[in-house]
Amino acid sequence: MLPLLAELSADPTTMMLLADSDSGAGGIAIPFLAGPAVFAAVYGGIYRYYRNTDKRHHFERETEVAVGNLHSGDRKVGENNRQQNRRMRDDNSTDHLRRVHRIAVD
Amino acid sequence: MLGDEAVADAAEAARRHAENRIIDTSSGQDDGLNKCPSCGSAEIQYSLTAKALVCSYCRHTWNEENAEQAFGLDSSIADLRGHVMASGTADVREDLTTITLKCQGCGAEVVINVDQDLQARCHWCRQTLSVNSQIPNGAIPDAVLPFQLTREEAIERIDAFTAKRRAFAHRRFKEEYVPDNVMGVYIPYLVVDGNLHTVLQGTGEVTTRQYTVTRGSGDNKRTETYYDADVYGIQRAFDLLVDDLTIESAERFNAQDNEQATNNILNAVQPYDTENAVIYNSNYLKNFTSERRDLNVRDVDDDVENHFLAIARAKALPTTSRYDRGVRWEREGVAVRGTRWVAVYVPVWLYSYADSATGKNSLVHYIAVNGRNGNTMGSVPVSHPKIFAVSCAAGTVAAVIGAIVGFSQFLF
Numbered sequence: 001m002l003p004l005l006a007e008l009s010a011d012p013t014t015m016m017l018l019a020d021s022d023s024g025a026g027g028i029a030i031p032f033l034a035g036p037a038v039f040a041a042v043y044g045g046i047y048r049y050y051r052n053t054d055k056r057h058h059f060e061r062e063t064e065v066a067v068g069n070l071h072s073g074d075r076k077v078g079e080n081n082r083q084q085n086r087r088m089r090d091d092n093s094t095d096h097l098r099r100v101h102r103i104a105v106d
Numbered sequence: 107m108l109g110d111e112a113v114a115d116a117a118e119a120a121r122r123h124a125e126n127r128i129i130d131t132s133s134g135q136d137d138g139l140n141k142c143p144s145c146g147s148a149e150i151q152y153s154l155t156a157k158a159l160v161c162s163y164c165r166h167t168w169n170e171e172n173a174e175q176a177f178g179l180d181s182s183i184a185d186l187r188g189h190v191m192a193s194g195t196a197d198v199r200e201d202l203t204t205i206t207l208k209c210q211g212c213g214a215e216v217v218i219n220v221d222q223d224l225q226a227r228c229h230w231c232r233q234t235l236s237v238n239s240q241i242p243n244g245a246i247p248d249a250v251l252p253f254q255l256t257r258e259e260a261i262e263r264i265d266a267f268t269a270k271r272r273a274f275a276h277r278r279f280k281e282e283y284v285p286d287n288v289m290g291v292y293i294p295y296l297v298v299d300g301n302l303h304t305v306l307q308g309t310g311e312v313t314t315r316q317y318t319v320t321r322g323s324g325d326n327k328r329t330e331t332y333y334d335a336d337v338y339g340i341q342r343a344f345d346l347l348v349d350d351l352t353i354e355s356a357e358r359f360n361a362q363d364n365e366q367a368t369n370n371i372l373n374a375v376q377p378y379d380t381e382n383a384v385i386y387n388s389n390y391l392k393n394f395t396s397e398r399r400d401l402n403v404r405d406v407d408d409d410v411e412n413h414f415l416a417i418a419r420a421k422a423l424p425t426t427s428r429y430d431r432g433v434r435w436e437r438e439g440v441a442v443r444g445t446r447w448v449a450v451y452v453p454v455w456l457y458s459y460a461d462s463a464t465g466k467n468s469l470v471h472y473i474a475v476n477g478r479n480g481n482t483m484g485s486v487p488v489s490h491p492k493i494f495a496v497s498c499a500a501g502t503v504a505a506v507i508g509a510i511v512g513f514s515q516f517l518f
Contacts, residue, residue: 030512035505043497050271050486051368056361057376059413060420064349066183067421073341080311081334088311088335091432096419099412105305105439 060096131177131192131248135238138210142166148234150389154256159389170385173249183347186301186444194248194449197402202243207235224388236388244399247449249383250390253477260455260475261285263482276487292396292451296355297380298410300348301444304418307437310429311335335431342422350380353406355399367470368485375476375483378452403447414440453477461487
């Protein structure tokens with residue numbers, strides 16, 4: 001049961017729920033949010049623990065790789081002020097598997 | 107009359123062909139008797155206790171040579187140019203289904219179906235005949251990674267895995283669970299080394315200021331946090347030397363396709379220490395089943411390029427730590443300077459269970475144990491009504507607690 005609880009606590013919905021109850025804002029909405037959120041978190045957590053549909057080999061981290069000859073070219077192109085999000089839009093720095101526009105390299 | 111364009115194309119094709127170098131990994135033996143080096147008997151099998159091939163007559167034990175060292179497949183990746191391919195990665199011929207083995211003992215000819223078997227017994231003199239040459243039907247790899255884990259050890263791991271997942275398992279799965287059905291399977295992989303140069307381009311943002319603004323008044327008073335950021339166009343160009351990237355080379359085990367079977371499970375029990383694979387000998391496969399490779403190098407090379415790019419993106423992550431608001435990669439490319447391809451059989455202990463005996467919707471659930479390091483992963487069919495009931499109960503409890511907290515805030 002302990003691994004199952006660990007998976008549940010790692011679930012983003014559970015986190016959202018905990019943040020929700022702490023905030024204190026819109027207190028009247030809490031029971032209507034908490035019920036479905038816990039339902040979804042428990043259902044998803046148990047299903048994933050049994051079926052492991054999200055498991056794969058993390059080849060991009062585990063394959064032996066040597067890196068060298070790094071050239072960085074960074075330049076300021078503008079400003080993006082008065083943003084409400086802590087992270088930028090469409091950040092894909094940790095989403096290694098999603099491919100973007102392919103360019104030819106010599 | 108050929109135009110200039112056609113001539114240029116031909117020259118380009120010839121240049122590319124010249125860049126493809128084949129390394130012969132065949133044993134050089136004729137098909138037929140595969141003899142013990144000590145006594146000459148053909149009665150040989152792989153012993154999991156000795157972790158070696160054992161001759162049934164003289165008890166001589168030995169392992170074949172390490173394939174990388176024997177064929178020079180361990181030369182520096184930085185020196186790789188063009189495509190170097192071990193001969194076991196040659197294109198698969200689907201029409202090659204039977205071959206005739208000539209028994210060197212008595213001269214009899216035995217026909218075998220190489221889709222199913224790589225060994226047969228001579229029906230006259232009872233000696234074991236083997237396919238020793240590299241027939242191009244995908245069944246003969248360059249190298250084999252022999253089993254290290256015994257069947258009993260694998261069953262223990264599978265038992266422990268399912269024991270933790272019984273409460274919500276489907277009733278029929280629990281009734282029909284027979285761990286004795288665990289089978290040793292050799293699964294074909296293409297192992298790729300790559301000498302690459304990669305370029306990534308995108309946008310990154312650095313926070314320059316964080317401030318809060320108070321809005322409204324009285325009961326509606328609230329604060330909002332805002333962030334100012336500098337935007338940078340960023341580029342990373344670097345060389346990558348990739349060692350032993352593994353790619354499934356049997357269509358039915360394609361890790362991206364989980365429609366018919368939970369192939370991601372087989373993918374998840376990696377990695378394999380492919381550098382320790384030994385030269386192919388059909389006796390390693392005796393008493394195990396093996397899956398034929400049915401994908402060629404050109405069938406998987408797009409997939410391999412995507413893997414190279416994913417590795418490049420993962421390696422670029424530490425170089426962008428100053429961009430605290432994140433990085434959006436927009437363009438990426440890889441120049442492949444050299445690759446090396448080797449076909450390897452890797453060992454898996456496999457328990458499989460079809461969740462419905464008939465029909466197209468049947469899904470085969472695998473519980474797999476890596477035959478080298480014991481990594482275990484599996485998929486257990488679930489009882490949805492049971493999960494639904496528990497989730498409803500938990501949701502109701504959460505709603506009641508939420509109601510108490512919420513209404514107390516509302517009232518006071």
